[in-house]
Amino acid sequence: xxxxxxWTALAVLSATGLMTVLDGSIVTVAMPxxxxxxxxxxxxxxxxxxxxxIPFGGLLLLAGRLGDxxxxxxxxxxxxxxxxxxxxxxxxATGPGLLIAARFLQGVGSALASxxxxxxLVTLFTGPVERGxxxxxxxxxxxxxASIGQVLGGVLTDVLSWPWIFxxxxxxxVATIALALVALPSxxxxxxxxxxxxxxxxxxxxxxxxxIYTIVTNxxxxxxxxxxxxxxxxxxxxxxxxxxxxxxxxxIFRSRDVTxxxxxxxxxxxxxxxxxxxxxxxxxxxxxxxxxxxxxAMLPAAVGIGVVSLFVxxxxxxxxxxxxxxxxxxxxxxxxxxxxxxxxxxxxxxxxLLPVMLLISGGGLVLPALATLGMSGAEDGDAGxxxxxxxxxxxxxxxxxxxxxxxxxxTRTDRLLTAGADQATALxxxxxxxxxxxxxxxxxxxxxxxxxxxxxxxxTAPDPVPAT
Numbered sequence: 115x116x117x118x119x120x121w122t123a124l125a126v127l128s129a130t131g132l133m134t135v136l137d138g139s140i141v142t143v144a145m146p147x148x149x150x151x152x153x154x155x156x157x158x159x160x161x162x163x164x165x166x167x168i169p170f171g172g173l174l175l176l177a178g179r180l181g182d183x184x185x186x187x188x189x190x191x192x193x194x195x196x197x198x199x200x201x202x203x204x205x206x207a208t209g210p211g212l213l214i215a216a217r218f219l220q221g222v223g224s225a226l227a228s229x230x231x232x233x234x235l236v237t238l239f240t241g242p243v244e245r246g247x248x249x250x251x252x253x254x255x256x257x258x259x260a261s262i263g264q265v266l267g268g269v270l271t272d273v274l275s276w277p278w279i280f281x282x283x284x285x286x287x288v289a290t291i292a293l294a295l296v297a298l299p300s301x302x303x304x305x306x307x308x309x310x311x312x313x314x315x316x317x318x319x320x321x322x323x324x325x326i327y328t329i330v331t332n333x334x335x336x337x338x339x340x341x342x343x344x345x346x347x348x349x350x351x352x353x354x355x356x357x358x359x360x361x362x363x364x365x366i367f368r369s370r371d372v373t374x375x376x377x378x379x380x381x382x383x384x385x386x387x388x389x390x391x392x393x394x395x396x397x398x399x400x401x402x403x404x405x406x407x408x409x410x411a412m413l414p415a416a417v418g419i420g421v422v423s424l425f426v427x428x429x430x431x432x433x434x435x436x437x438x439x440x441x442x443x444x445x446x447x448x449x450x451x452x453x454x455x456x457x458x459x460x461x462x463x464x465x466x467l468l469p470v471m472l473l474i475s476g477g478g479l480v481l482p483a484l485a486t487l488g489m490s491g492a493e494d495g496d497a498g499x500x501x502x503x504x505x506x507x508x509x510x511x512x513x514x515x516x517x518x519x520x521x522x523x524x525t526r527t528d529r530l531l532t533a534g535a536d537q538a539t540a541l542x543x544x545x546x547x548x549x550x551x552x553x554x555x556x557x558x559x560x561x562x563x564x565x566x567x568x569x570x571x572x573x574t575a576p577d578p579v580p581a582t
Contacts (some may be wrong), residue, residue, distance in 0.1 A: 120238050123297040124248050128255040130194060133283055134224045135255075137166070144276045151276065154172050154210050163213045163328050167219035170228075171509035172323030177229035178502015179361050186237075187298045191291060192383045192574035193226025198268075198287030206281035216280075223245060233501035234298065237250040246428050246486065253482040254423045276382035282508060305438045308355045314353045314361035321346030324504065329513040374566030375488035376503060378559045380511035382444065382480055385451065387515025389415070389474055393467070394455070396545050400538050401461060411463060414471040422478025430479070431486070437567050444560040446476025451553035459542045487567060515555075523548040 148154065148162065148216055181189040207213035235252060239245040259264055268277045325343035326337050354360040367373050394436030397411060399402040430439045450473035488504045519552035535543065 119297055120244075122293065123238055123299075124251060126293045126297055127235055128252050129286060130190070130227050131231060131252055132255045133197070133286055133290075134228050135218065137283065140270075140279045141166075142532045144270070144279050145381070147276045147456070148213075150215060152207070152210055161214050164218060164327070165217040166221040166224075167509070167513065168323050168326050169218055170225045171506065171513060173222060173225035174229045174321055174412065174506040174509065174553055175318050175322065175362065175499075175502045177226045178233065178466070179315075179499045180229035181233060181500055181502070185301045186234050187294070187301055189230050190234065190298065191294055193222070193223045194227060194228075194287055194291050198284055198291070199223075201271075201280045201283035201287065204477060205277035205284075218520060218556070228505055229502040231501060232485065232489055232504060233499075236501075237301075238299070245361070246482075247298040248429060249485045249489075250423045250427050250482045254290040254420045254478070266492060285472040311353065311357045311359055314350055314357055317346050317350035317353060318361065321350055326509070326513055329510075329517045334435040334537050357424055362503075366503070369490075370566055371487045371490050372503075374562055375484050375509040375571040377566065378440070378562045379484045379488065379504070380507045380514070381555050381562065382447070382484070383508055383511035384515035384518065385552040386447065386477065386560065387512060387519055387552070388418030389450065389454075389470070389552070390543050391516070392519065392548050393470070396457070396461075396542070397467075400459065400541050400545075411467065412471065415467065415477075418472055419481075422475045423482050424478075427479055427482050436483045436486045436490075437563065438459025439479050439559060440487070440567065441563050443476040443479030443483065444556055444563060446473050447480065448553050450474050450476070450559065451556060452551050454549035455546050456552065457542065457546065457549070459538050513553075519551060522551055527568035 130362055137175070145162055154162070177193070191207075197293075200216050200223055204213055204216035204220065207216055231252070232282055236245060238249040243527060270282065311487055321343050324339055324346065328340040351364075354362055354364055394408050394412065397408045403411060427439065430442075450470045453470050453473070461467060461482075489500055523544035525544070526547045527540045530540035530543045531537070
């Protein structure tokens with residue numbers, strides 16, 4: 115494939131990654147307007163997020179393996195088509211039921227397309243220099259999407275109306291499909307046979323969906339649904355040992371890079387949730403920022419991550435290796451969370467929040483380093499599976515962050531209110547506890563990076579060096 119065609123393909127893959135992340139953050143800003151217009155109850159409104167996350171997180175692993183079997187290009191195109199059609203349906207929805215169904219379909223489409231993106235990327239860019247640049251660009255679009263979504267969601271909702279947060283996906287999706295037909299190489303896949311592990315597919319999909327449901331809803335029967343989800347996933351692992359053609363060959367976990375990168379990613383993203391959501395909540399509920407002001411206040415973090423991933427990650431990786439760069443990035447994130455544990459009730463943006471925004475640029479080192487390590491140990495025939503697995507641990511990590519840190523913050527806030535603290539002081543105390551827990555999760559990720567992702571012996575493959 116020609117040089118220009120490969121970079122066009124990267125633009126297509128990055129646009130899909132941007133849409134996926136953008137859709138998650140843009141909806142949260144518009145939820146009050148959606149509730150007022152469509153008639154959601156307070157409890158029902160949470161399904162605007164849950165209906166997307168459950169199929170998205172639950173189908174990633176299956177979609178990645180199906181890409182290896184049926185063709186990654188085919189899976190990518192199908193996912194984008196479903197997501198684009200569902201976005202149009204969501205914008206036209208006039209009631210809660212139809213809107214939730216459209217969000218569910220958006221999650222299905224995102225899973226089908228996102229699961230194979232990294233698998234396509236690493237087969238297109240095989241040289242270490244180009245692969246490093248490609249992964250850095252792809253990581254930047256994902257990091258930028260969250261902050262762009264918050265700003266764009268506020269603008270579209272205020273200037274036009276909430277349906278436009280969904281309509282904006284339609285022209286982007288159509289353009290992505292058209293370019294993908296030209297730029298992405300055709301691949302036939304290994305093929306579907308009679309011995310393909312259908313039972314394994316049912317077990318892992320139902321187990322992951324039920325597990326994600328348990329995490330994001332955290333209902334009164336969470337212990338029951340969590341136990342059933344764990345049993346289904348345990349059954350899936352047992353099935354992979356005995357199946358003639360397992361859906362997820364366990365050989366993929368022989369690579370310390372694959373195993374360690376996925377574990378470190380789950381811990382890192384669980385910890386980074388405290389920044390992505392709880393800092394925004396502190397700005398709005400304690401400091402009185404509006405939605406647009408919050409998005410603009412968090413913009414330096416997105417710019418910092420983008421600059422570091424695009425211009426700093428590559429030379430540092432060439433000089434020191436992806437493992438060392440990952441550890442340095444985690445140290446910066448730990449420092450950011452440590453600063454937030456001391457945030458005052460009446461915080462100043464310049465002195466209390468801006469330093470945190472700048473330290474969060476360490477994510478520009480962590481995200482591409484994890485992607486480099488997580489995909490470096492996968493064989494060509496398992497690239498889609500490795501990509502789906504990497505995206506699955508990403509979603510599980512974010513969902514765990516939502517469940518654990520939000521619960522800790524809310525519990526601590528309630529206790530402080532009961533003890534007589536005012537609302538702002540109680541909220542700040544709850545957020546501080548969540549930030550301290552986040553620092554602990556990131557420190558554990560650093561420990562994994564040091565122990566599991568240690569540099570291999572000279573007799574084995576060298577440390578991945580993605581760029582010069």
